[in-house]
Structures are given as C-alpha cells and as structure tokens.
Amino acid sequence: MKRPRVIANFALTADGKVSTRNFTDTTFTSPSDKRRLKEIRALGDALLVGGRTVAADTMSLGLSAVDLREKRLARGQPAEPLRVIVSNGGTLDPEAKVFHYKSRPPVVFSTRRMPESQRTKLSPLCDLWLFPEKSVPLDSVLNLLHRDYAVRTVICEGGPSLFRALLESGAIDELRLTWCPLVFGGAGAPTLTGLPGDFLKTIRRGRLKKMETIGGECFLTYSLEGAASSAPKPSRRS
Numbered sequence: 001m002k003r004p005r006v007i008a009n010f011a012l013t014a015d016g017k018v019s020t021r022n023f024t025d026t027t028f029t030s031p032s033d034k035r036r037l038k039e040i041r042a043l044g045d046a047l048l049v050g051g052r053t054v055a056a057d058t059m060s061l062g063l064s065a066v067d068l069r070e071k072r073l074a075r076g077q078p079a080e081p082l083r084v085i086v087s088n089g090g091t092l093d094p095e096a097k098v099f100h101y102k103s104r105p106p107v108v109f110s111t112r113r114m115p116e117s118q119r120t121k122l123s124p125l126c127d128l129w130l131f132p133e134k135s136v137p138l139d140s141v142l143n144l145l146h147r148d149y150a151v152r153t154v155i156c157e158g159g160p161s162l163f164r165a166l167l168e169s170g171a172i173d174e175l176r177l178t179w180c181p182l183v184f185g186g187a188g189a190p191t192l193t194g195l196p197g198d199f200l201k202t203i204r205r206g207r208l209k210k211m212e213t214i215g216g217e218c219f220l221t222y223s224l225e226g227a228a229s230s231a232p233k234p235s236r237r238s
C-alpha cells in the first residue's frame, strides 16, 4: 500500500518529557525552536496531528509566516500544508480554532463511534472520513492521503499517542527532536511515546543525520530504519 514519507517533530525536556503532568501545551521552547517548527511544517504536503494535541495546544495548524508561504508557492505547492486531524472517538470541538482558520478546510479521520449529532456539526467544517474500525487505521489514512490528496510528505506534530501508533506501524521515516535545557521529573508527564508503560512491540533504531545547537537547545534529525528488532524483556537490576 503506497504511503507518503512521514517526518515527526517533537520538543523534549532534558528528561524526555513532551508535556507536563496536566498535558498542557508545549510552552517550554525558545523562539528559535518555534521558528524551526514552522520551517519543518512548511516542508509538508500535509500536517498530521492527534485530536488531543489540537485541543491542548489550541492549534490552527496553519502556516502564517509570509516567507515560508512564498517559498512553498515558488515550489508549486499550496501556501499551507493540508491540515489533518485523527480522533478515534471524534470528540473534537466544532468551535475550535482549527475549524475556523481561513484556509482549505481540514481533513478529519475518525470512526463510526463519532455520534450522529457530532457528525452533523463537523461535516460542514471539514472533509470527514469515518472508518468502521474502533481505532482509526493509520495505514489506511496514509494511503488515502497519498491517493486522494496527492500527499507525498507528511509532517506529524504528535502527540505521543499518535506518534507511538505510527511508530509501531513502521510509518515514521524521520524524527526531528529539539532537546530543551530544563527538567520536569515525575512519572505522570508524557514522554515521546506517552506515559511510561508497555514496551514497544519492536525497537526502532535511528541514524543521526544532523545535529545543531542554538542557545541552550539541541536540534537533532534522525532517519529511522525500517527493520525493527524485538523489544527487550524487562529485567531487574541489582
């Protein structure tokens, strides 16, 4: 099944947290990181985000930087990437910024678990796709984006639940990380793959392609290898 190339982009604290224990929005990065996020966003034909991140970060998923919009137009791309949201239960707020941003309407992938009343509210605001499965089949989402929307590069800005699911299905090709010089601690704040819990089914290995530091932050680019090896069994250290 054909799919676009997928680049994931996250900012982390030095102890690997992507958010606070209250799953609040990501405010701990510098202006350099915020600019970098926009530059990475501008690389995509589509921007893919989980429903909980869209809500927590009150995102429009737009690209307002004039220079980046102009570069896209010069490359023959639309000024902004297609905005794509996935939500299993479909509990997205029709009043949310993402549905009222002045751009092409977003695409929403959800399931038939979405109540009829919610479908009625959302369908005028977006391209709404409903799958019969309990959980949105992400491989089908990527295939549909490739086939019906001519998407060749997807930028995934999380969150961790969506990232983990894509990682487990082998669909992440590149990972961009911003390591930030602060430490949260605590087991209740999510890491890149969510709250500490089960091992991934397989280990995904990355190859460092680029590293850059600006101020106290470190920007890393990894390509992820396709072949995955078995996850380690937990063992007690004495």
Ligand SMILES: NC(=O)c1ccc[n+]([C@@H]2O[C@H](COP(=O)([O-])OP(=O)(O)OC[C@H]3O[C@@H](n4cnc5c(N)ncnc54)[C@H](OP(=O)(O)O)[C@@H]3O)[C@@H](O)[C@H]2O)c1
Binding pocket: 009, 010, 011, 012, 017, 018, 019, 020, 022, 023, 024, 025, 026, 049, 050, 051, 052, 053, 054, 056, 057, 086, 087, 088, 089, 090, 091, 135, 136, 137, 138, 157, 158, 159, 160, 161, 162, 163, 165, 190, 194
């Ligand atoms: N530091 C960073 O760079 C960064 C980046 C992004 C997000 N964040 C933070 O991460 C937090 C939100 O992350 P999150 O993990 O709670 O949520 P998330 O990954 O943003 O959202 C997961 C969403 O995807 C839906 N989904 C659809 N198919 C799925 C599948 N196969 N597997 C998993 N989810 C699927 C879920 O629907 P249902 O809810 O209906 O199940 C859910 O709405 C926020 O605090 C946000 O600020 C940080």
